[in-house]
Amino acid sequence: MLKVYAIGDVHASWGHLWRALKATPLIDDQGNPTALMKSGDYQLVLTGDLIHPKTLMEYSLMTGIDNFDPENPQHLSSAARSQIRELNRLKRTFDACEGNMHILLGNHDDAALTHKFSLGSGFGTKHNEFDPSKGGREFPEELRTWMESFPREIIVGRTHFAHVGPMPTHAIFDEFFYSTREHKTWWEEHPDWVEMFGYVFGVYGHTVMKDGIHMDAEQRVAMIDALEAGQILELTFGPDLSQKPEARILSFKA
Known part of the structure; x- marks a missing residue:
């Protein structure tokens, strides 16, 4: 039997992430992997977007700076330092999990690594803290190498894990990706795409x-960007990994 615990986007909400991790039987109160985690029969998957708080208020809370200004290099440096510290903490846990923890590459992670696109949010926030051309700072080399190694998809039998959706183009964060809203709406309009791509x-x-x-009515799709709602997903696979896993929503105190 294989169990996978899947956790949605983080966006620098580290408190929510650690509470979610510790709500599983895989990470202990000190942030270390348990014996179950090291067994290989239990796996963790994070859907990516580790960085970039969603609102200016969240940037202020993270940095301790009132009226956080995304154009102020000092404010950006503080935001970068805070996230780098937490990324290093997460990497230590990741490394200790001995290959049983997986983090998918999100579009925000990709943008911060490549600087090809300057992202914001629907809340008027600009994410410049990792872009030196806008007053931010680069990731330390060790963190950069780690994040560049994140896969864009994971396939277990015929179950697909990715940041956005089942289409190959959903994992290519280019001009086409950002020119359409389809990457935000496909799961409502076309949940059958999961089956169309063989999953x-x-x-x-x-x-x-x-x-x-x-989860859609036919239980083909689970959209799990729900950390702030205090929910993660538990999947239990039978001996035949090509069959649909049993899905259960778990709640934790957000």
């Missing part, structure tokens, strides 16, 4: 689920 079940983040994890 029996798909697990995705990227789109905030304010009311908690969403």
Whole structure:
């Protein structure tokens, strides 16, 4: 039997992330992997977007700076330092999990690594803290190498894990990706795309689920960007990994 615990986008909400991790039987109160985690029969998947708080208020809370200004290099440096510190903490846990913890590359992670696109949010926030051309700072080399190694998808049998969705273009964060809203709406309009690409079940983040994890009526798709709603997903696979796993939504105190 294989169990996978899937956790949605982080966006520098580190408190929510650690509470979610510790709500599983895989990470202890000190942030270390348990014996179950090291067994290989239990796996963790994070859907990516580790960085970039969603609102200016969250930037202020993270940095301790009132009226955080995304154009102020000193403010940006503080935001970068705070996230780098937490990324290093997460990397220590990741390394200790001995290959049983997986983090998908999100579009925000990709943008911060490549500087090809300057991202913001629907809340008027600009994410410049990792872009030196805008007054931010680069990732330390060790963190950069680690994040560049994040996969764009993980496939277990016929169950698909990715940041956005099942289409190959959903994992290419280019001009086309940012020119359309389809990457935010496909799961409502075309949940059958999961089956069209040969999967029996798909697990995705990227789109905030304010009311908690969403699964379509036929249980083909789980949209799990629901950390702030206090929910993660548990999948139990039978001996035949090509079959649809049993999905269960778990709640934790957010």
